[in-house]
Every structure is written in structure tokens, then in C-alpha cells.
Amino acid sequence: xxxxxxxxxxxxxxxxxxxxxxxxxxxxxxxSERLWNTLHETCEWGADHRYGENPxxxxxxxxxxxxxxxxxxxxxxxxxxxxGCSLSVDQMGNMFARQSGRLNSAAPMIAMGxxxxxxxxxxxxxxxxxxxxxxxxxxxxxxxxFQTNYDVGVVNWTNEEGARFPKSMCSxxxxxxxxxxxxxxxxxxxxxxNVTLRSELERHGYLGDIxxxxxxxxxxxxxxxxxxxxxxxxxLPGNNRSIxxxxxxxxxxxxxxxxxxxxxxxxxxxxxxxxxxxLASSRMIAASHDIAKRHDALASTGIIRVPSxxxxxxxxxxxxxxxxxxxxxxxxxxxxQDECLKAFEAIALQDGKGVSFDWTLDTDSPxxxxxENCVASIQAAADxxxxxxxxxxxxxxxxxxxxxxxxxxxxxxxxxxxxxGVSHHPTEYCSPQDCALGTQALLEAVVHYDQFRVxxxxxx
Amino acid sequence: xxxxxxxxxxxxxxxxxxxxxxxxxxxxxxxSERLWNTLHETCEWGADHRYGENPxxxxxxxxxxxxxxxxxxxxxxxxxxxxGCSLSVDQMGNMFARQSGRLNSAAPMIAMGxxxxxxxxxxxxxxxxxxxxxxxxxxxxxxxxFQTNYDVGVVNWTNEEGARFPKSMCSxxxxxxxxxxxxxxxxxxxxxxNVTLRSELERHGYLGDIxxxxxxxxxxxxxxxxxxxxxxxxxLPGNNRSIxxxxxxxxxxxxxxxxxxxxxxxxxxxxxxxxxxxLASSRMIAASHDIAKRHDALASTGIIRVPSxxxxxxxxxxxxxxxxxxxxxxxxxxxxQDECLKAFEAIALQDGKGVSFDWTLDTDSPxxxxxENCVASIQAAADxxxxxxxxxxxxxxxxxxxxxxxxxxxxxxxxxxxxxGVSHHPTEYCSPQDCALGTQALLEAVVHYDQFRVxxxxxx
Numbered sequence: 001x002x003x004x005x006x007x008x009x010x011x012x013x014x015x016x017x018x019x020x021x022x023x024x025x026x027x028x029x030x031x032s033e034r035l036w037n038t039l040h041e042t043c044e045w046g047a048d049h050r051y052g053e054n055p056x057x058x059x060x061x062x063x064x065x066x067x068x069x070x071x072x073x074x075x076x077x078x079x080x081x082x083x084g085c086s087l088s089v090d091q092m093g094n095m096f097a098r099q100s101g102r103l104n105s106a107a108p109m110i111a112m113g114x115x116x117x118x119x120x121x122x123x124x125x126x127x128x129x130x131x132x133x134x135x136x137x138x139x140x141x142x143x144x145x146f147q148t149n150y151d152v153g154v155v156n157w158t159n160e161e162g163a164r165f166p167k168s169m170c171s172x173x174x175x176x177x178x179x180x181x182x183x184x185x186x187x188x189x190x191x192x193x194n195v196t197l198r199s200e201l202e203r204h205g206y207l208g209d210i211x212x213x214x215x216x217x218x219x220x221x222x223x224x225x226x227x228x229x230x231x232x233x234x235x236l237p238g239n240n241r242s243i244x245x246x247x248x249x250x251x252x253x254x255x256x257x258x259x260x261x262x263x264x265x266x267x268x269x270x271x272x273x274x275x276x277x278x279l280a281s282s283r284m285i286a287a288s289h290d291i292a293k294r295h296d297a298l299a300s301t302g303i304i305r306v307p308s309x310x311x312x313x314x315x316x317x318x319x320x321x322x323x324x325x326x327x328x329x330x331x332x333x334x335x336x337q338d339e340c341l342k343a344f345e346a347i348a349l350q351d352g353k354g355v356s357f358d359w360t361l362d363t364d365s366p367x368x369x370x371x372e373n374c375v376a377s378i379q380a381a382a383d384x385x386x387x388x389x390x391x392x393x394x395x396x397x398x399x400x401x402x403x404x405x406x407x408x409x410x411x412x413x414x415x416x417x418x419x420x421g422v423s424h425h426p427t428e429y430c431s432p433q434d435c436a437l438g439t440q441a442l443l444e445a446v447v448h449y450d451q452f453r454v455x456x457x458x459x460x
Numbered sequence: 461x462x463x464x465x466x467x468x469x470x471x472x473x474x475x476x477x478x479x480x481x482x483x484x485x486x487x488x489x490x491x492s493e494r495l496w497n498t499l500h501e502t503c504e505w506g507a508d509h510r511y512g513e514n515p516x517x518x519x520x521x522x523x524x525x526x527x528x529x530x531x532x533x534x535x536x537x538x539x540x541x542x543x544g545c546s547l548s549v550d551q552m553g554n555m556f557a558r559q560s561g562r563l564n565s566a567a568p569m570i571a572m573g574x575x576x577x578x579x580x581x582x583x584x585x586x587x588x589x590x591x592x593x594x595x596x597x598x599x600x601x602x603x604x605x606f607q608t609n610y611d612v613g614v615v616n617w618t619n620e621e622g623a624r625f626p627k628s629m630c631s632x633x634x635x636x637x638x639x640x641x642x643x644x645x646x647x648x649x650x651x652x653x654n655v656t657l658r659s660e661l662e663r664h665g666y667l668g669d670i671x672x673x674x675x676x677x678x679x680x681x682x683x684x685x686x687x688x689x690x691x692x693x694x695x696l697p698g699n700n701r702s703i704x705x706x707x708x709x710x711x712x713x714x715x716x717x718x719x720x721x722x723x724x725x726x727x728x729x730x731x732x733x734x735x736x737x738x739l740a741s742s743r744m745i746a747a748s749h750d751i752a753k754r755h756d757a758l759a760s761t762g763i764i765r766v767p768s769x770x771x772x773x774x775x776x777x778x779x780x781x782x783x784x785x786x787x788x789x790x791x792x793x794x795x796x797q798d799e800c801l802k803a804f805e806a807i808a809l810q811d812g813k814g815v816s817f818d819w820t821l822d823t824d825s826p827x828x829x830x831x832e833n834c835v836a837s838i839q840a841a842a843d844x845x846x847x848x849x850x851x852x853x854x855x856x857x858x859x860x861x862x863x864x865x866x867x868x869x870x871x872x873x874x875x876x877x878x879x880x881g882v883s884h885h886p887t888e889y890c891s892p893q894d895c896a897l898g899t900q901a902l903l904e905a906v907v908h909y910d911q912f913r914v915x916x917x918x919x920x
Contacts, residue, residue: 231728233729233733234733235728235730250727252727254772263884265857265858266760267710267784267856267858267859268693268695268858268881269693269881270694271758273694276760279746282741282742282745282746283746285738286739286746289731289739298727298730298731300773300775301738301742302726302738302770302772302773303771303772304738304764304766306762309580309581310762310763311762311763312714312782312822314762314884324727324772324773326726326727362772396727397725397727397729398727398728421728423728425723
């Protein structure tokens, strides 16, 4: 049950929400079996990478706008229309399903959004759970005749994964004005440069008329955006919590380091005469880890490349590697970066005749703080469902569409545990209980926020 | 001039050679301009990777048995036949050109061997100089009517580089019985698996009749093997020496390490929950360097690979890297390997939830000691040409065909400096003076050895 004091303790500066007198739970109960079955039935479009004997023991390879993605999109369109929703598609293929509220207000709807596309070796829950939960909520409301005050709906964001067309959170990024639509349209299939995201939108009939924008005049503005997602990390299970109330997203910076040395024969070149970029890169990667650890931050190298003609008996001429630095505070991200670069300069001089390096900043994503009222709605839902001791405040480590929507409408996220924190992998797993609990929490959070919105409007 | 005392000091156990009374210099002088011009004229077959404006400012891409290699082989065959040599080709395409000696002995010839193939981004001297020097020596002998006692000749060994067909010192290895001919024949072009070394031998008419073997009954035995080669390292120029008397080759072991972790999202996975094989590999590479340094040995990583689907925000599931350990003493190579593996075991447990690793030994090439009489012949030549203060004893860091020939006939090598020690690179450079000096040294060494051989036979 939601109590004013609890929320106030969490969000002492949440003036508008804390003035609300009392929010009501929905009284609804989602159908967890229908949710589970719908999720797995629709995962037949794109099922791949079998790892066990049960029918659902597969991962997914439903890459953005491939034929399976087109199938699940058509199915999704038909389902929401069966429920009486209107459906709009924008120029990035984002799908907006909208259920009218009691007030028949023209105000932007409260959206529950996520994505139906997956990684090439992805699982059945990342993104998919958020859409299936939203659909289950609309079904539950419909069958019990429940109406929110404001319109509510579902958004399926195109190409969240950025796996086939390499730009993650691509279409919420366009919607938020952070990515130019021409750049997004021109993204090439990573395996076939003749295929663009736009040509695939056209092929499947998903190049809509509405501008991909939050601009009320031309696009599709949202009144709020809630997203249920698996945690993709070990913190919830590690702390024996079942609901994560996500208050924001870590800041992160992605750098590409290029270390220049000189190719030399490993048998004939003494250490003292070498300029070995792979040895230097190895020391840099280890140093970045140790620096981040001291700051309680994260620094990770996912990619390292030597030239394609590298050989066992040749010191490489050049090495590139990525560096991904993260922390909930931007100042710490910057401090880790600065310390790493200083350490790298020392390492560059350390062995033999030394190496040189340069670097590019590929992505700079400042820390994001989600809307306090959305967060409070989710906390209230969690309190009502599992109590404070089974939920926890989290900061998202990964990027999500909600990070972009939060720039243009009140937004927040709910995390549910996934087994061992494994994600982006065929064995990714979220139990039926956790899927259902997250869905119920999403329902309650939306209903809370809808009530809050009415009261906030009245106080205007 | 060769003096008995000097050689004895160097080779106190060189009993046979040190009993020789006095060896004569040849009295011949190679034509350095002809040598230089011939080398660069024939480099027009395969010239590539221009780096400067002079006609010879290019590297080479004369890959084994490509059309350019076939051209230079046909040219070489014609040239040695013009000189009156007999030419034999074995089943690996090794070319044996043979000039009769004064004694008309049926004993195996004293060979000067190297290779005409290059790396894909190779230079104009590695291998090529050794063949061109040998040819120049035959030309010089011919025009002055000089005859050695025993037959002398030139060997062009096929696929020394192992760049197109991935097995280095491939055909001297078959000749020495270290590589089965079927395995060598079946080597695939690294860019076109439909093309084998054997199919290219056939295409160019270089699949000879003679067995590729040192067996006198079926193959082509050699009485000795001398090879002039660029140093491919910085030791000669760094010590201001112009001739390297190569007394053997380092032992080396090539290992491939495979480090197993677990893919995980870099934003959502705390360090404590990670199994990060790239971090562990980085620490291992740095550790192997530090261990080798303490032993005055070499340990180098030329190749590191993450899975092709690696991404900036994913901890890799697996990393492989190569480890190349070298030292003139096998016991030190083994000690470095043992210490590295022990250190790697500790590193594997160091971060997060740890990683596992396994490894394969891909190549085990024990240290080689060249024949003391061949080495003494070269030292005598160097003493006569530049004096003891401008030559030095070296151990070859790289592999060469002579390492294989040394298993079946007395063998040794001469090194000449190359600019900055750069090799396997278009800018590889050996000055006309050093090319000529090395060639003259090769001539004198062969003449010395030929004299020694006569005396040794008499003493039998």
C-alpha cells in the first residue's frame, strides 16, 4: 500500500507527489499464465540457439525488421486493435498503441514501452517482457472494464538493440531528437551494406507517416514512459530483492584507444629495441581496471584488435581497444577517464623504445535521473506488492529507451531479476513469478501515476 | 686472413678444422654492381608497396608460387644453366643448381641456399639476397675460371616464409624429414582454400621428380649449407659490426593460450561478479614479458583475438592469444614457460569470479648449434675481410632454412646488417656495401670450407 510518509522519506523534494493524499491500488490482477504463454508463443518468431529440451529452452535471434520481427509486429498490431486500441506508426517504425481513458483527454498518453527486437544471440525477456507486460495490462484492464483517467498505451521502439543496424536505442533516440532521422534511416545491415534500416521499414510497410518526434505538432508526444525490464545484472538476486525501482541511469563514456608501435620480428628484436603496442595495451587495460576499482566505478574493455595480418612471431604495429567507463555520477566518470589517460601516458614510455597512442570519445552519455513522480509511483507499487524489504533503488547500468524518453517526458523503469544476471545470451531467464510480479508492478505504477496526474492537473 | 689461433680460441673443440694448416682466400672479387642490379631487376617480379620515389623504393609481395614467383624461378633456372650448372627440382619445387668442381667428385655439393619468396608486405633482401649472392658467386667463379674442389651450387628453397601457404621453412623442413610431404603439399592458400601448394607446383611445372629428401638414394643430399641473410634485428648495427657469424639458432616455443570467461554486460555487471578473460589475458601478457625479462629471454604476444561478435559493452566470453618464448638455451625457454604458466594460474583467480584457461604447444623448436667447421669457415672469411672487431658471433633469433639443413649436413649462416633492424616490411634495406660484403664473405666461407673438406678427406 502506498503511504505518503514512505515516499516522502525517499523523495524529500518530491513536492507535487507528496501532496497527493492517498493513491489507490488498481484492484486488478494480471493473468500470469496468459502473460507467460503469450510471451513464449510469440517467441516462436525468432527462436534460435537451443540449449535445453523444454520447448522454451532456446534463445532468440529476432533482429530488427527481419522477417520474424515483421511477423511479431503484425501480430502485436492485430492484438492491440482487437483490444480497441488505436495504432500509430511513425517514420522510424515505432508503434504506438493507445487505449482511451475515462477523461477522453487529448493529453499525451501514459506509455508502457520497450522493444521486440533482440540480439543475434539474445534471450526471451530483454525488451520482449516489457511489451508483453504492457499488452497483458491492457488485456487485464479491458476484460475487467477498468479505465484509467488519461489514455494509456504501449510503445514498441524500433531497433533498441542496435545489433543488426548498429545504433542502440536508435528510434527512441530519433524520437528524442538526439539522433538525426537521416542517419538512423541510413544505418546499414552489418552483414549486408545494401540493406538499410529505411529499406527494411519500407519492405515491411513500417515506414509510417507520423514524424518520429515528441513534438505535439508533428510527432507523437508522450505523457509519461514506464518500462519494465529484466535487470541484466546480479544485484537484485544477489540482494534477494524482487523489484528494482530504477531512479536513473549511470553516466558512461566509450573511448577507442589506438596504440601505435612498430612491427618487429619477435625472435630478432631485443625488448630494448621494441615499440610493442600490444604489451602497452595490456598494461593499459589492467591499469584502467585498477583505477576504476579504486573509484568504485566500472572500466571495461570489450574489443581489442590487432591488424589482420598479425602473426605469432611479429610484434604488432598497432592495437586498438575500447574502454567503457561508467558511474552514476558524471564527475567520477570524468575522474576515471583522466586518471586512465595519465596512467596510459606513463605506460606508453615504460617498455623498450615506447609507443604512442591517441584516442577518440565515441559516446558520451551523461548520468540520467528519472522523474521523481514516476519513480515514486513505482516505489508505491513495489511497497504495495512486496514491501520495502523486497525492493531496492537501483541505477541502471545499461542504456534503455527510457533514458531517451526521460529527456522529453516523465519516465522511470522497473527491473525484475534475471537468473544469474545473464542477459544478451540464449539462456537469459526470468521466472514466471518474476515476470508476473514485474507486470503487476508496472500496472500499479501506471495506475498510481494516472491518479497522481489527475490530482496534479486539479492543483494547477 | 684466417689464423689457426683465432679459430681455436673461439672453437676450442673444433678439432678437425683447427688441425688444418692454412686456408687460402679465394683471390676472387665479386662484382658488387652486378649483384645490386641483378637483385633489384629481379625484384620487378613482385614489387609492391611503394614508399619512396626511387625506382627501388618499394617492398615486395612475391608470395610462394604466385605468377611473379614463377617468373623469377624461370629466370633463375635460365641464369644458372647459362653458367653451365645442372638444375634439379624436387617434389617440393626446391631448385638445386650445381656447378662441377675440379675433383669431379660425386660427393654432395656445398650449397649456398636461401629463398626467393617474400612476405605479402615484405622487403627486397630477406631470402632474395642469399640467392642473388650465391648466383653472383657462381658468376664470379665462372668468369675467372675458378673451380672449387667439390661441386658447389645454389638452392632456392620453396615457401620459406609460409605466408601464402602457412608453414614457414616448409620445404627445407620436408627435405630434412621434419614435415611430411603430404602435409606440405596439402597446405592451402590462406585466401583461397581451393588452391594447394601442390596444385600451384603443378600449375607452374615445379613438381619435380626427385624426392624432397636428404637421402642419397632418392633425394638430393647436400655436403654443406651456407646461407647469407640480413640480420632482421638491431644487434649488428647497434654494435657497429658488419658481419654476423651465426653459430646457431635460439630455441623457441609457440603456445596458444585460450582464456575462458563469461560474457556479461559491462554496465550491469559489478567487477566482483565478472569472469573477464580479456582483463586476465592483459595481465598474463604483461606478466609473461616481465618474467622473460628477468631471464634475459624473450616472450612476445603477436596475436590476440576476441570473438567476432565482441562489443564495447560486453565482457568477452573468451580470448585467445599467442605466446612466443625464445632463448639460446632450451632450459631457459622451459623455465620461462613454467614460470609464465604458474603466474597465469594466479592471475586467473585474481579478478572477480576468476577465469579458466588452457593452452596448446603449437611449435617446439629446440635451440640449434651450427656445425663448428662451417662456423669457423665463416669466421675465417670475416677475419680476412673486416677483422675480428667488425664481426661478431650471433645466435639467430628467427628461423631459417639452414636450421633444417643443419640436421642433415654441416651448416651455418652469415648475417649482414639491415637498416634499423627492420624486416618483413616494405622499407627493409641492406646497403649495396653490406650486400657486397656479405656476398664476398659467403664466397670466402665456401672456398674455405671446400679447402677444409679436401684436407679432412685426406686425413680420413
